[in-house]
Amino acid sequence: MSDTRDSDQRLRSGWAAPLSLLTGAALIFLAITGLAVTFGPFRPVVQWGLIGHTVIGVACLLPLAWYSVVHWLDYRRYQLSAVLLLGYVALAGLAVCLVSGVVVTWQGLFAVRMSWAWRQVHLFSTFVVVGASLPHVAILVVRVFRIAPDAMRYVRWSVAPAVVGALAFALLPLAYSGERYVNEFPTDYSYVYGKDRPFAPSLARTSTGGAFDARSLAGSRSCGTAGCHTEIVNEWLPSAHRYSAMDPLFQFIQKTMATQNGPESTRYCGGCHDPISLFSGTKNIFVKDLTGQHGYQEGVSCLGCHSIRETDIKGNANYTMAQPAEYLWQWQSAGPARVVRDFLIRTYPDEHNLLSKRLFKAPQYCAACHKQFIDEEVNRVGWVQLQNQYDNWANSHWNTKGDPGKTVECRECHMPLVDSHDPAAGDAADYNRTPGDGRHRSHRFIAANGLVPALLKLEGWEEQVRLTNEWLQGGRRIPEIEDKWANGRIVKVALALGAVRRPGVIPIRVVLTSNKVGHDFPTGPLDMIQSWVEMHVTDAQGREIYSSGTRDAKNFIAPGSFLFKAEPVDQHGNLIDRHNLWEMVGVRFRRSLFPGYSDTVEYQVECAGSLVGKGTQPAGQRGGAGVEIPEPSEPGRYTVTAILQYRKVDQFLANYLMGEKSAVTAPVVEIARATAIFELTAPTGRKDGALPGVRLVPAED
Numbered sequence: 001m002s003d004t005r006d007s008d009q010r011l012r013s014g015w016a017a018p019l020s021l022l023t024g025a026a027l028i029f030l031a032i033t034g035l036a037v038t039f040g041p042f043r044p045v046v047q048w049g050l051i052g053h054t055v056i057g058v059a060c061l062l063p064l065a066w067y068s069v070v071h072w073l074d075y076r077r078y079q080l081s082a083v084l085l086l087g088y089v090a091l092a093g094l095a096v097c098l099v100s101g102v103v104v105t106w107q108g109l110f111a112v113r114m115s116w117a118w119r120q121v122h123l124f125s126t127f128v129v130v131g132a133s134l135p136h137v138a139i140l141v142v143r144v145f146r147i148a149p150d151a152m153r154y155v156r157w158s159v160a161p162a163v164v165g166a167l168a169f170a171l172l173p174l175a176y177s178g179e180r181y182v183n184e185f186p187t188d189y190s191y192v193y194g195k196d197r198p199f200a201p202s203l204a205r206t207s208t209g210g211a212f213d214a215r216s217l218a219g220s221r222s223c224g225t226a227g228c229h230t231e232i233v234n235e236w237l238p239s240a241h242r243y244s245a246m247d248p249l250f251q252f253i254q255k256t257m258a259t260q261n262g263p264e265s266t267r268y269c270g271g272c273h274d275p276i277s278l279f280s281g282t283k284n285i286f287v288k289d290l291t292g293q294h295g296y297q298e299g300v301s302c303l304g305c306h307s308i309r310e311t312d313i314k315g316n317a318n319y320t321m322a323q324p325a326e327y328l329w330q331w332q333s334a335g336p337a338r339v340v341r342d343f344l345i346r347t348y349p350d351e352h353n354l355l356s357k358r359l360f361k362a363p364q365y366c367a368a369c370h371k372q373f374i375d376e377e378v379n380r381v382g383w384v385q386l387q388n389q390y391d392n393w394a395n396s397h398w399n400t401k402g403d404p405g406k407t408v409e410c411r412e413c414h415m416p417l418v419d420s421h422d423p424a425a426g427d428a429a430d431y432n433r434t435p436g437d438g439r440h441r442s443h444r445f446i447a448a449n450g451l452v453p454a455l456l457k458l459e460g461w462e463e464q465v466r467l468t469n470e471w472l473q474g475g476r477r478i479p480e481i482e483d484k485w486a487n488g489r490i491v492k493v494a495l496a497l498g499a500v501r502r503p504g505v506i507p508i509r510v511v512l513t514s515n516k517v518g519h520d521f522p523t524g525p526l527d528m529i530q531s532w533v534e535m536h537v538t539d540a541q542g543r544e545i546y547s548s549g550t551r552d553a554k555n556f557i558a559p560g561s562f563l564f565k566a567e568p569v570d571q572h573g574n575l576i577d578r579h580n581l582w583e584m585v586g587v588r589f590r591r592s593l594f595p596g597y598s599d600t601v602e603y604q605v606e607c608a609g610s611l612v613g614k615g616t617q618p619a620g621q622r623g624g625a626g627v628e629i630p631e632p633s634e635p636g637r638y639t640v641t642a643i644l645q646y647r648k649v650d651q652f653l654a655n656y657l658m659g660e661k662s663a664v665t666a667p668v669v670e671i672a673r674a675t676a677i678f679e680l681t682a683p684t685g686r687k688d689g690a691l692p693g694v695r696l697v698p699a700e701d
Helices: 002-012 020-037 045-059 061-075 082-110 116-144 150-173 218-226 230-236 248-261 263-273 273-277 292-298 302-306 335-347 362-367 389-394 411-412 451-456 461-472 651-658
Strands: 308-311 317-322 371-374 385-387 417-419 439-442 492-497 506-515 529-538 544-548 563-570 584-591 596-607 634-647 669-680 693-694
Touching: 002 020, 020 116, 020 150, 045 082, 045 335, 061 335, 082 116, 082 335, 150 385, 218 302, 230 362, 248 263, 263 273, 263 389, 273 292, 292 371, 292 385, 308 362, 335 669, 362 389, 362 411, 371 389, 385 389, 385 411, 385 584, 385 693, 451 461, 461 669, 492 544, 492 634, 492 669, 492 693, 506 634, 506 669, 506 693, 529 596
Parallel strands: none
Antiparallel strands: 308 317, 371 385, 417 439, 492 506, 506 596, 529 544, 529 563, 529 634, 563 584, 634 669, 669 693
16 A cells, blocks of 8 residues: 555656646746846846746646645655655745735736735745745755656756746847837937037936937826826826927927027926927927927926936926836737736836835925026026026925924925825825825826916816816815915905005005915016906996006006016016027016015005096006096095906917917916905094094994
8 A cells, every 4th residue: 555655646746747847847937037026137038037927827826736735645644854844834835825926916917006915925935935845855855866866857857947948038038128219319419518418508417418219208198008097197198297398388489599599509498398309319400399209299208207316406407317117018008018018017016116206205306497597508698597486485484494294395285185096096205194095196286377288278178277276266275284284365465554645545555465375476487477466446336446457358467557577688688578588687677475475565546536546556667547537536435356366478478479360368367356445534634543534444344
């Protein structure tokens, strides 16, 4: 009976058994490829190894499971020894490894992310199998080396096929190793500032100092084709980051700049508006529109933002871009190739995870582009500060250094948390979040531009415009920062009584307070942005006796209106009014609200004469226009309404850039309003403690 049992063991799971040889070869191959994925560099050969690891693992799943059962049945009655104990440990590890392998394979094929815990279980069980089975087999081989030729044949026929199989997959990159990028500048590329500064006057640079193939920074839509980052891609599609290069206003201004200063000068704009075109060498002589296909369609793409490795708060796109590593079939959006690509990313995620960094959470990251200046290389004169959201924020009350519980940062306002099914949901590195919070930061980057998404009819533009208007009016609720952010409108408007100088005149003061803006209001290129006070005064009969800040039929604001804006000038003192900032050397007028601060404008509204409406205006602006009243007004109550309005582009510039016949006009958004009643009394002295002749009627009146 004993000889029969030993014969059966040799037949079923002994040295010479086919099942043993298959199991040995499979385990060695899986160990080689699996450990290569864990410890090897991110290369096509390792990715091919992962594919081989999965294919062989699935194909050998049942044989490995069957061998484990048979081997245990064959040797379960043997006396416990070190060899037998190692065998039990190896079998237990193999069982866990097979189960976890099935789970991670399933997740790689059908889920949106692979569980970190299951991945670690699969890896740890691999170490157990290798660590226990190697001495288990080695001890047996040494013991029977001279009397069991089957043992040596087992070693040869299990090791050799495994090594040959691994080498075969290692040669597959010769057939396909991914997209072949051409990281070279065009042969006619113009190095205006020398070969060591190929992207000047922009401060943007690449990690290699040379060009990047445009395709390596594009392909944003592919991030949403597998159900992984679909929500984020849909948010990005109508965002300012996406349309930064296709913006028709930008395209016109870039063309004008190239005509006046040469195409190379537009590299100054490219670092922030069109990095794909900049780094691929497209902003060069003889290139039509100075924007490549990928740059035009994607602007600041997913990879264009997530591949930044270093930033500087100097501004003007002062960052370093690294070329992201590529997965096999990375740009495929359909078919089996896309399935394999998605599987590789999910099951081999470490390289992909490098695209998410702590750097993104720092306001300094935003400063690279949201801070701008002109210097001698651009205006031929000298250094001039332009828009500067970062320093505004850094010096404001919103920034409490070292205390995130009191500080409101860029991402907390402009990338508020939204409910998410995205693999990127959750964050253990943020001070007020957890890995399982089920939210991600919105990639709509909501700010103040409702014109371009609607003009281009981008995907989801209606929702983008709605959210932009809601944001400008202060209606967006952000629960995670409610305890440290302000309530209400972004800028508050209040009406007060000014100093009474003459009887029959209402001295109206409009007080504007920056309530919840993290930087100047308005911010951005103030030569094109307009925010102004629209004022209406009506008497007791409902007749309008005064108005200011109204728009005419062609959408121009009435002269003399109170405006927040800037009036830059060139070196000859001429007004910069076509966004020709490359000629700017200074400003003759600038007015905006610093965070938490107030500004006041006073209007002297005559209520007892035929010509009224002459208001006190800020320096550098024209006086108010008179409004004819049908008949003299008598003492009584007057309703005053002050509205703070905003639009992204003034009408003169819109007509210049798009053509007056285009009828393009930036939507006007009401930021806030205030209404009050002023009572004009007989100028016989004080009445109830009020100033002579006029009093502001309390709300309860």
